Amino acid sequence: MPQQPIHFNEKALELQALAREIADKHVRPAAAKHDKAQEYNFEAARAVADAGLFRTFIPEEYGGHGAGVLALALVAEELAKADSGFGVAFAVNALGSFPIILGGTEEQKKLWLPQVASGDKFVAFCLSEKFAGSDASGLSVRAFEDGDDYIICGEKKWTTNGGVADIYSVFCVTDPNSKSRRISAIVVEKGTPGFEIKKIEDKMGIRTVPVVETHFDHVRVPKSNLIGGRPGAGFKHAMMTLDYARPGVAAQAVGACQGALDLANVYSNRRQQFGVPISKHQMVQQMMSNMAMKTEAARQLVYAAAAGIDEVGPSPTNSKMAAMAKCFATDVAMEVATDAVQVFGGYGFMEDYPIAKFFRDAKILQIYEGTNQVQRMVIARHLVRECADLEHLSEFIPVEEQQSYYEEAEVTHEV
Numbered sequence: 102m103p104q105q106p107i108h109f110n111e112k113a114l115e116l117q118a119l120a121r122e123i124a125d126k127h128v129r130p131a132a133a134k135h136d137k138a139q140e141y142n143f144e145a146a147r148a149v150a151d152a153g154l155f156r157t158f159i160p161e162e163y164g165g166h167g168a169g170v171l172a173l174a175l176v177a178e179e180l181a182k183a184d185s186g187f188g189v190a191f192a193v194n195a196l197g198s199f200p201i202i203l204g205g206t207e208e209q210k211k212l213w214l215p216q217v218a219s220g221d222k223f224v225a226f227c228l229s230e231k232f233a234g235s236d237a238s239g240l241s242v243r244a245f246e247d248g249d250d251y252i253i254c255g256e257k258k259w260t261t262n263g264g265v266a267d268i269y270s271v272f273c274v275t276d277p278n279s280k281s282r283r284i285s286a287i288v289v290e291k292g293t294p295g296f297e298i299k300k301i302e303d304k305m306g307i308r309t310v311p312v313v314e315t316h317f318d319h320v321r322v323p324k325s326n327l328i329g330g331r332p333g334a335g336f337k338h339a340m341m342t343l344d345y346a347r348p349g350v351a352a353q354a355v356g357a358c359q360g361a362l363d364l365a366n367v368y369s370n371r372r373q374q375f376g377v378p379i380s381k382h383q384m385v386q387q388m389m390s391n392m393a394m395k396t397e398a399a400r401q402l403v404y405a406a407a408a409g410i411d412e413v414g415p416s417p418t419n420s421k422m423a424a425m426a427k428c429f430a431t432d433v434a435m436e437v438a439t440d441a442v443q444v445f446g447g448y449g450f451m452e453d454y455p456i457a458k459f460f461r462d463a464k465i466l467q468i469y470e471g472t473n474q475v476q477r478m479v480i481a482r483h484l485v486r487e488c489a490d491l492e493h494l495s496e497f498i499p500v501e502e503q504q505s506y507y508e509e510a511e512v513t514h515e516v
């Protein structure tokens with residue numbers, strides 16, 4: 102667990118303030134237009150790059166601020182408060198970079214990370230496939246060795262930032278006969294022959310960021326693009342990456358909550374019914390206060406999960422906390438967005454007001470970067486493991502008596 106209270110370093114707070122400024126100036130005002138047209142906000146991305154925000158999650162030795170996962174969460178939250186789609190467009194650069202940061206060789210870090218830090222190159226993370234979503238080890242995209250190269254064949258699904266990104270961390274099967282070392286992560290750069298974006302998805306929400314199918318038709322890349330230099334570490338790289346990235350998705354959810362809450366707050370104090378602002382009605386007050394409480398609870402959990410990673414790096418506790426933060430905050434985002442629409446009433450259902458977009462954008466938060474069912478599975482597995490440290494409580498649990506209770510119940514039933 103992180104030390105209490107959570108420490109926010111000066112750099113993180115400076116980056117948060119910059120993100121808020123950019124969100125107010127470049128993201129929120131353009132969100133509806135880009136949402137309608139399903140287009141990426143390049144102008145805001147330029148502003149993010151110029152302000153050095155892509156440096157947030159990159160270690161200092163490679164041109165970053167080395168400000169950590171908590172700073173990444175603060176920035177993602179501010180951007181998502183204005184537009185969830187833009188929030189993920191930013192955070193997915195961290196998701197795609199973490200395999201290199203956590204598992205890459207020195208040469209790979211020196212080659213790719215400074216370009217990400219400067220904002221000259223955007224990144225994407227290619228894990229999911231048509232038949233491998235929650236079951237991330239069931240991949241079929243293949244990378245065959247050919248001399249000093251790998252040749253990649255197959256298709257990836259739901260690549261966020263696809264097309265906009267220049268660097269793709271692609272998870273491929275390199276040894277189909279191995280159980281534990283089947284998968285490797287390989288970097289594929291935009292423009293490599295045979296690598297194509299084939300389908301740009303038409304989405305319910307987060308319409309300001311592209312989500313695409315990426316196709317690999319005998320894509321030849323040098324073996325030096327194999328992340329970490331040794332095949333077979335890909336699944337662990339993917340899991341560690343997700344542990345590091347999930348507080349970022351959770352922070353997007355907190356941003357979405359706050360954005361929806363703020364709008365509902367303004368609306369409920371302006372909208373008059375029965376001769377008073379609806380914020381004077383107790384049932385609206387109940388909704389608003391529940392939304393505020395849940396948002397704050399989610400925020401504290403997310404900051405704690407992020408701070409824990411910054412303090413101790415990869416660990417079972419941090420993996421569990423990341424899953425808890427992702428699951429809790431994104432469930433809360435869906436609830437808060439739903440209630441915010443309710444506060445807006447009929448107007449909330451109309452696209453003339455910004456709140457409908459919050460509702461449409463919230464749903465994916467419960468699905469991507471691991472469905473909330475997967476998060477609960479991860480949390481439950483950690484609980485089972487932690488049980489080994491709770492042996493001293495066994496003496497207080499009279500197992501035999503429980504059995505006799507069931508036996509008795511059975512007898513009663515027969516009678």
Ligand code: CAA
Nearest residue numbers: 228234235236237238261281337340341420469470471475
């Ligand atoms: N860190 C390090 N290693 C880990 C790990 C972790 N957090 N979790 C598991 N591992 C290791 C295990 O120790 C095990 O190692 P050994 O083989 O040496 O024993 C190995 O990985 C396999 O572990 P499991 O048996 O637990 O694996 P599993 O097949 O049962 O799957 C799972 C576990 C948690 C369900 C995993 O498949 C998973 O996280 N699925 C969800 C995938 C996901 O999040 N996809 C999102 C795609 S990205 C996205 O959505 C991006 C976007 O668009 C924005």
